[in-house]
Amino acid sequence: MPETDGIKTAYHQCLEGGGEMGGLIRSIDWSQTPIGDPSTWPSALRTSVSLMLNSYFPMYIAWGDGYTQLYNDGYRPILGATKHPQAMGISTRETFAEIWHIIGSMFEGVMNGQAVGFPNFMLPLERNGYVEECFFDFCYSPIKLDDGTVGGVLVTVVETTGTVKALKDLKENKRELEISKAETESERDRLRSFFMQAPVGICILDGPDLVFELVNEPYQQLFPGRKLLGKPVLEAVPEVKGQPIWDILQNVYTTGEAFEGNGLLIPLARGENQPVEDRYFNFMYQARYNADGKVDGVLVFVFEVTEMVNTRNDLKREKDKLKLAIKAAQLGTFDMDLVKGTMEWDKRCRTLFGISHTDVVTYEKDFVTGLHPDDRDKVVEIINNVFVKAISNGDYDVEYRTVGAEDQKIRWVRAKGKAYFDDNNQPTRFVGAALDITEQKSDELRKNDFIGMVSHELKTPLTSLSAYVQMLHAKALKEQDAFVSGALEKVTTQVRRMGTMINGFLNVSRLESGKILLNKHDFMLNELVLDMTDEIRQTGPGHKLACIIEKPITVHADQDKIGSVIINLLSNAVKYSAKDKTITITCGVAGNMAQVSVHDEGIGIKPEDMDRLFDRYFRAESPQTKYISGFGIGLYLSAEIIQRHDGKIWAESETNKGSVFYFTLPLGN
Ligand code: ADP
Numbered sequence: 001m002p003e004t005d006g007i008k009t010a011y012h013q014c015l016e017g018g019g020e021m022g023g024l025i026r027s028i029d030w031s032q033t034p035i036g037d038p039s040t041w042p043s044a045l046r047t048s049v050s051l052m053l054n055s056y057f058p059m060y061i062a063w064g065d066g067y068t069q070l071y072n073d074g075y076r077p078i079l080g081a082t083k084h085p086q087a088m089g090i091s092t093r094e095t096f097a098e099i100w101h102i103i104g105s106m107f108e109g110v111m112n113g114q115a116v117g118f119p120n121f122m123l124p125l126e127r128n129g130y131v132e133e134c135f136f137d138f139c140y141s142p143i144k145l146d147d148g149t150v151g152g153v154l155v156t157v158v159e160t161t162g163t164v165k166a167l168k169d170l171k172e173n174k175r176e177l178e179i180s181k182a183e184t185e186s187e188r189d190r191l192r193s194f195f196m197q198a199p200v201g202i203c204i205l206d207g208p209d210l211v212f213e214l215v216n217e218p219y220q221q222l223f224p225g226r227k228l229l230g231k232p233v234l235e236a237v238p239e240v241k242g243q244p245i246w247d248i249l250q251n252v253y254t255t256g257e258a259f260e261g262n263g264l265l266i267p268l269a270r271g272e273n274q275p276v277e278d279r280y281f282n283f284m285y286q287a288r289y290n291a292d293g294k295v296d297g298v299l300v301f302v303f304e305v306t307e308m309v310n311t312r313n314d315l316k317r318e319k320d321k322l323k324l325a326i327k328a329a330q331l332g333t334f335d336m337d338l339v340k341g342t343m344e345w346d347k348r349c350r351t352l353f354g355i356s357h358t359d360v361v362t363y364e365k366d367f368v369t370g371l372h373p374d375d376r377d378k379v380v381e382i383i384n385n386v387f388v389k390a391i392s393n394g395d396y397d398v399e400y401r402t403v404g405a406e407d408q409k410i411r412w413v414r415a416k417g418k419a420y421f422d423d424n425n426q427p428t429r430f431v432g433a434a435l436d437i438t439e440q441k442s443d444e445l446r447k448n449d450f451i452g453m454v455s456h457e458l459k460t461p462l463t464s465l466s467a468y469v470q471m472l473h474a475k476a477l478k479e480q481d482a483f484v485s486g487a488l489e490k491v492t493t494q495v496r497r498m499g500t501m502i503n504g505f506l507n508v509s510r511l512e513s514g515k516i517l518l519n520k521h522d523f524m525l526n527e528l529v530l531d532m533t534d535e536i537r538q539t540g541p542g543h544k545l546a547c548i549i550e551k552p553i554t555v556h557a558d559q560d561k562i563g564s565v566i567i568n569l570l571s572n573a574v575k576y577s578a579k580d581k582t583i584t585i586t587c588g589v590a591g592n593m594a595q596v597s598v599h600d601e602g603i604g605i606k607p608e609d610m611d612r613l614f615d616r617y618f619r620a621e622s623p624q625t626k627y628i629s630g631f632g633i634g635l636y637l638s639a640e641i642i643q644r645h646d647g648k649i650w651a652e653s654e655t656n657k658g659s660v661f662y663f664t665l666p667l668g669n
Contacts, residue, residue, distance in 0.1 A: 014038060014046035018053025019073040024088055025053070033089045034066040044151050048143050058159070061143065063152035067092035067107060078134075078159055080127025098131065099123045103140075110140045110153045120160050135164040201302040204288065205233060208253065210298060212236060222304055225271045239268055239276050249285060249298065256287040256295045263309055280309040326433065334417070336363065336430040338387075343367070352413050352434055354404020372401035372410065386419045387427040394419035396432060399441075412441035445512070452509030455502045462502060466495045493539060500567075504633050507564075508616070511640055518558040518644060522668045525553045525562070525594050529587040532566040542579035545570075550588030554668035561641045562665070565649075568634040569598040569661045575628050577602025577658065593647065593664035600660075605653040613651055614639040638663070 015026050015038060031037040038046070045063055052059040052072050060071035069092055071079075079087050079095075087095040096103060102123060106116050117139035125134045138157040142150040192214070195202045201219030203212055209232040220228065228236045233249070240246045245266050252259050261283045267276045282305050288297035326333060332349030336342070345353075345361050353370040355361065371379055379400045386396045396417040401410055417432015469491050476485035510516040526549045533547045555562070566585075573583045581601040588595055605613065609620040619625065619632040642649040642663045653659035 014050040021073045022053045035063045035068045060155045062092045098126045115141045135160045203300045205298045252285040259285040279306045332434040354407045375400040389425045412438040448512040455506040523559045525555045526587045536570045541574040544582040546584040548586040553594045555665045556668040565638040573600035595664045597662045601658040604655040
């Protein structure tokens with residue numbers, strides 16, 4: 001080392017200080033580097049090094065063409081874990097090889113006298129074992145020699161990676177914040193549109209005054225035309241004041257406890273200035289909380305059920321009335337679930353079958369067994385038909401006797417009911433009511449016995465009266481006493497009419513007591529029709545009687561009884577049509593049955609009377625029938641007779657146009 005004071009002083013002075021890097025610089029044998037021993041350094045370099053070592057700002061010097069590096073403590077962190085300490089005294093080209101393609105040209109520019117600097121300049125440094133994006137505010141300045149040429153590059157630099165990253169994070173956070181804000185807003189919009197479109201009434205009541213903050217359409221519809229939005233509840237719906245619901249609502253706000261109401265009565269008016277009505281609601285009050293966890297509003301979900309509650313109440317009233325009526329009428333009720341195979345009988349129904357226990361009853365064990373043996377097959381067949389929709393349409397109306405299971409008492413029952421079917425026409429339920437008609441039946445039987453007895457008693461004198469009249473008539477004819485014979489003919493007609501009437505009653509009585517017997521044999525139905533028409537003709541009714549025989553037909557039946565049916569239908573046709581009208585009787589075949597029809601052009605029958613036409617003692621009431629004699633037993637008897645022959649009887653009619661009565665009988669051999 002040269003001993004000249006001046007140089008020594010300069011040497012020591014320029015490397016003095018500089019903290020850790022100062023020490024490192026002083027420990028290096030610079031004579032082994034391209035820039036040589038400090039004693040040989042030009043003054044510009046010495047001054048710059050001294051300045052650098054005494055600066056807190058990160059600085060480094062790249063000296064000479066080889067860009068030999070010297071740096072201070074402030075610069076040290078920029079070199080990371082892998083570039084220091086070897087960077088000291090070697091070329092920048094080597095230390096920053098990974099970015100030399102970026103900074104090399106800048107260095108060259110500086111060496112040519114052009115300073116350069118950038119804020120937040122990104123350089124991909126590999127200083128910690130991996131490449132990382134580093135940012136710098138830097139300035140590359142030329143260090144000029146005394147002769148004005150450039151000796152090296154002074155780098156003043158501040159690393160801004162942290163700031164840039166923080167800024168980036170901040171931007172990202174801001175973006176995320178914006179996204180989440182947008183999401184929150186869209187969520188809020190979605191919720192709002194859900195609220196607005198929900199099929200239940202929804203409103204949000206805000207603050208302690210419970211101001212309507214949001215009201216959806218169904219909620220507004222609860223109060224058509226009333227202004228709710230923006231108004232406190234008590235102002236918008238003042239009628240709630242003093243009502244328990246108002247306390248409940250306030251309680252939800254103060255305690256935060258939700259409240260659910262089911263079918264609650266809340267008297268409210270609908271529109272402005274309309275009367276307060278009893279209205280029922282299903283609703284839910286739910287507290288709304290603010291960010292501090294404090295209740296700041298109430299959410300209301302509500303559904304008006306007034307109509308439902310009213311219907312339910314009406315239904316209950318009707319049910320009670322029905323129960324009362326069933327009780328008053330002493331009706332028993334039955335209900336069969338044909339899918340589950342269960343049967344329910346109420347107390348009264350059990351009594352009708354002489355059962356006092358309350359155990360489960362069954363169709364076979366209790367119902368079928370409880371039927372009177374004489375009625376059992378008939379009733380079971382009827383029920384089987386009830387279960388076939390096509391046959392009965394599910395309608396059930398039957399009278400039968402029961403034999404009390406416990407008391408062996410015989411009771412008469414009238415049962416009416418209906419079977420219900422599924423989509424495949426399978427019966428699913430059979431419900432109905434049963435009435436004890438024992439009393440009524442015994443009355444009828446007594447009446448029937450009386451009619452039978454009276455008719456029977458009347459028949460004998462009438463037969464002898466008829467015989468005497470015939471004898472007198474024959475005598476009058478013989479004596480050619482025209483007046484007496486004429487009078488006796490009228491008597492004969494009246495006696496025959498009376499006989500028909502008495503026979504009718506006698507037949508009813510026989511039918512009721514089951515004493516009517518069929519005496520069947522083969523005969524020609526067409527001939528019977530002709531005979532009966534003649535018989536009517538002889539009574540000289542005045543009508544035109546047309547008889548159409550389509551072909552000869554044999555039937556196996558009780559000739560007398562079928563004759564009485566034809567006479568009855570013809571007599572009715574005569575009775576219920578004017579004298580100048582035509583009556584047409586037709587005898588033919590329809591399908592595999594013989595069919596007879598009697599057509600008249602008379603007064604006809606009202607549609608509402610058609611169903612009861614064949615009922616016992618039924619007579620249609622009208623001004624035209626008022627003075628026509630009859631007891632309403634002819635069609636009843638005819639129907640019984642035809643049904644006992646496995647035939648059918650029915651009528652078609654139009655008021656003031658006429659009627660057609662039909663009956664069919666199975667064809668004989
Ligand atoms: P009646 O003795 O009263 O004629 P029926 O049993 O023969 O009894 O007939 C029952 C009722 O049916 C009659 O009272 C009448 O109202 C009505 N009716 C029967 N046949 C006819 C008919 N051809 N035209 C109009 N009404 C009829």
